[in-house]
Amino acid sequence: MMTQPIDDGSQLSTVPRSSHTVDNDERRLALVRAAYAEIAEKGFEGLRLRRVAAVVGINQATIHYYFPTKEALIKDVAEYIVGLNLSANTTLYPQAQDGETSLSLFQRYTAELQRRIPEDALLFRAMCELFLRAGRDERIHRLIVKTDALWEAYLINILDTGMQEGTIRKDLELQSTARMIIAFVKGITLQLDAQPDDITRCLEQLELLLRPRP
């Protein structure tokens, strides 16, 4: 999961735009980001169109010009959240793989995780909201399933590479282990007051388990 290079969306633009007309897509994005922040903080339960409009600085009615209905906004927000998450889980880590380090690929994955988890509280919370809503919203459900599949594939790749490197035990069933790790990471997400130390130690324990014995 995690921060994309440019903007993680946590800093919403509340200041009035420069005088030139804001184009449609820009405003839509601003609305989506504002809604995302609201959801992360107060959940879908606490999402109010009025508040979103206020944050972006437009009238409560104007929001319906960009999104005909609340559900339409939520759909886009879901895709936005999943997009943030997806890029974090799949795109970024491999790029960190290039340098020659003494750390195995999996160690770098978990290192990245523990760095990001305390940092990306908003995104994780939003993802959790999505997970739950997926049970009632078929569209979001499909979105999550697709994302998880990509995440799983990425993890399988990492584990497989680790086995070939000799940093991961070879007797593991790849898919099940990947799914176990995903479940573990999602579970950490639900921990409300997990301290960075706790997470670090959990991840070290996981590494230990996956490491081949001497």
Added chain:
Amino acid sequence: MMTQPIDDGSQLSTVPRSSHTVDNDERRLALVRAAYAEIAEKGFEGLRLRRVAAVVGINQATIHYYFPTKEALIKDVAEYIVGLNLSANTTLYPQAQDGETSLSLFQRYTAELQRRIPEDALLFRAMCELFLRAGRDERIHRLIVKTDALWEAYLINILDTGMQEGTIRKDLELQSTARMIIAFVKGITLQLDAQPDDITRCLEQLELLLRPRP
């Protein structure tokens, strides 16, 4: 799902009930259960007192006779859910430990888990709702923290026993491993369409990891 003829662990019935008060507590329990089912299905977001009352078959105002406020009902529902979950996760299994079996204690724990998970869909959904709401509701937060502490202690005990039995590898840090397992189980909870097979394989993988190498 849990059994609750005796005591469901919630603070619902603390006063000694004369043969006449039974009806009252029965009603309260019925309301709590109805609310629990609503929450599991539609989330806290979708919980409506009118619907709960309708399900139980009473007037919408009558519900306030038993619970002065919606929040009071939610509090009892939260305790009910946690009670169901807690007894499932901690209290029950040790009692199953007496018989002579070829299965290790941890194996029995995971066996029970995989049996329950597909079966307790409602309960897990409700637990997830609690997890999320805990971020915004201090009382529920404390409830979860307390529950998790008990769960963790129980797991540590199982792991420790396993080490002495020789069914768990001895180089694990007990607390971190327990927390990792908890995170993992919670994560599974968020998997919407996890098939029994998937869960079984994940749990087998977890067992494999914790097992000492020959």
Added chain:
Amino acid sequence: MMTQPIDDGSQLSTVPRSSHTVDNDERRLALVRAAYAEIAEKGFEGLRLRRVAAVVGINQATIHYYFPTKEALIKDVAEYIVGLNLSANTTLYPQAQDGETSLSLFQRYTAELQRRIPEDALLFRAMCELFLRAGRDERIHRLIVKTDALWEAYLINILDTGMQEGTIRKDLELQSTARMIIAFVKGITLQLDAQPDDITRCLEQLELLLRPRP
């Protein structure tokens, strides 16, 4: 206005009665007194049958045995309040007239007034509530009118006596002056934070005005 010799009603009996059966009238009186206290404190606007029943220590439904409807209770409370007030305004003062004092009758009346006003806050508040409600409740209206007539007659008597004593100027029209005094006393009632000193000075001023010039 004011305290009758026995009980001014400000101390309501909240303790459970002695074991022998409470007779109907006793309980009715207790309910009326409780309601009176509620009205004095919170106004008719804040009168709740539940609270009245609770103060007296009976079930909220039981109250309907004694008073079929809220309005019926209010009617009795109104009579109770007026009764307290009436006895204070007419019955008591003349009895104080017997002793030989250097004070004129009117002086004793105003002295009594200023003593009682800070003391009988509850009763005055309740009377005000009645005054207002009289505008919407014909029965209470008649009650007030009747009370005021008695009050007026009593004041006329005092003023007349004063004229004969030479302590009141003789050029006053009795009825108008009496009504003016009544209005004045009622008006003081509406003063929220009138200090005893203020009232004393106002009354002294009134005495001065009514006194014959040397």
Added chain:
Amino acid sequence: MMTQPIDDGSQLSTVPRSSHTVDNDERRLALVRAAYAEIAEKGFEGLRLRRVAAVVGINQATIHYYFPTKEALIKDVAEYIVGLNLSANTTLYPQAQDGETSLSLFQRYTAELQRRIPEDALLFRAMCELFLRAGRDERIHRLIVKTDALWEAYLINILDTGMQEGTIRKDLELQSTARMIIAFVKGITLQLDAQPDDITRCLEQLELLLRPRP
């Protein structure tokens, strides 16, 4: 009743109103007036937002567009009532002072009073409601206190002028007398069915008392 084409003394319209905002403030004023009439007729006890909305001819929800809460409306209504009353009791009369008349200033004050009292039944009723509510509502309490202070100052001025003119006896304590008169006027307010004649005679009596003796 008061006139209010210019400024009714309430804080209703503080922002400079562009020609477009007029409708908004008009609506607000209409709502305040409707609420005022309801209160005068049925008391705070009988004030219902639904009814106010209905009287103005808008949806029951629309009222919350102008006043976020019932209390906010009441606050403005209180200021409106006080504004009407204040201007009546203080601001207006001095302006009537310019002409050469045979009537003293105080006589003109009382003349105005007896003219208004039967006429402003609604306003007086509303004021009474305010007086009573002031005992339980700190904001209204402050409002009344402030208003009474202005009223008192105005009366002191009138009395003082009268003394210099020789139309008021000189041995009066100004403040106490002013307060006595205020209490008297408030008291008249509570008289439900006071006939114009009664009031006239009472006021004449008051004048007589304050007049210096030959």
Added chain:
DNA sequence: TATGAATGAGTGTTCATTCAT
């Protein structure tokens, strides 16, 4: 595009009253 104003359906909650026991 954008807005102020308005709306209707619904929400939790209150309260006097009723009823079977």
Added chain:
DNA sequence: CATGAATGAACACTCATTCAT
């Protein structure tokens, strides 16, 4: 007489949505 339980009508308030401008 008395109560626990229940009720229906009402209440202030919320919110996504609509509409004329």
